[in-house]
Amino acid sequence: MTAPPTGPVVVGVDHGPAAADALALGSWAARLLEVPLIVSAVHPAPSALGSGRIDAEWIADRHRAAEEVLAGARATLGDPTGVEYRVLASSSAAHGLHDLAEQVGAALLVVGSSSSGPAARLFAGSTAERLLAGSVCPVAIAPAGMPHEPGALGRIGVAYVDTPDGRAALDEAARLARRTGSPLLLVTVVARGDAAVPFLLGDDAERAFLDTARETYEEALRKAAESVPGVRADWELRSGDVVETLADLAEVDVLFCGSRGYGPARRVLLGGVSTRLLRRACRPVVVVPRAA
Incomplete structure (x- = not known):
């Protein structure tokens, strides 16, 4: 911390x-x-x-x-x-x-x-x-x-990935949540179908990958939500276009995200998502510097 x-x-x-x-x-x-x-x-x-x-x-x-x-x-x-x-x-x-x-x-x-x-x-x-x-x-x-x-909506969002950058974004969001008394909403987005797996892997391989990915992301979200002391933290795993899904997250006052998307969850926030999100989001976005 x-x-x-x-x-x-x-x-x-x-x-x-x-x-x-x-x-x-x-x-x-x-x-x-x-x-x-x-x-x-x-x-x-x-x-x-x-x-x-x-x-x-x-x-x-x-x-x-x-x-x-x-x-x-x-x-x-x-x-x-x-x-x-x-x-x-x-x-x-x-x-x-x-x-x-x-x-x-x-x-x-x-x-x-x-x-x-x-x-x-x-x-x-x-x-x-x-x-x-x-x-x-x-x-x-x-x-x-x-x-x-x-502050009117009373909820703070985090575009969460299980990387140093994602955890840095969570830390900053949690600090603000403690000040406001607002709950956190951690969201991980898994890209749908052909956006999530290499071309020509086949339907069976694609389904297997997505099932494994969902389990991995759900476990990471659960652990992250439980790791934040003194703050209620809910979490959701959503599927769809990463930027569009995060940009349309209208139920939060502000959305925190890391500056990169490297590590085990790189398919969730693949390079350039933060920049593209800034052009489309309907809520204030806070981009947290890359974790040391």
Whole structure:
């Protein structure tokens, strides 16, 4: 079990429609974890003189725009006490937020989804995807137009695989569940038929594989649910398309998942699932860094 987080929750905001949802998710998490909240807007930093030089006037304009974003965030939150607002200059939004999270030892980094996604669906833009590469803390992405306030459903989901990454996601979810008193729902998805076994194995071999897989996954889920002290943990084994099934998990407030899908259950979350899930999920998704 890792030590409880003591660093702040960092929320990155811009002019996008999901900024209000990111603020709602971030402030909810900060209250529950009893840590400070930092709201940040990133603008381009001046580059070295040369062909890539950025005009100083434009930089000043972008700085003013970032300040306007933070003013809007302050108004959205109702300007509560104890919230820090920071304008950052960096080569990219993701780089700036990465540096800030590392500098302050952030417990969680929260951003909104891209404006190109449909309402109430999560469509992670390049900033969110870049944040997932090497983040020092869990990254939460809030979909634009969340249908419920954070915590309204009273259940926390875990896309569980029996790997170090899956167990790290479970640990983070359990920490939040203890704060909220909410039960956990651990879900493992087994791909159906031809998506789960190599081509031309034959029906008998396919059935044998799926039967063995289900037994293995059920046992892993049962043990994982029993391993979480002080929290009620239910579990379900579902079949279907992995990304679609997890993306449609509408009965949870937030869904935790690991960053990879290696190990004995690699057929459950096979490479790239976390990234694809971010583009489709209807609930906030928290991607936990790869376990050491």
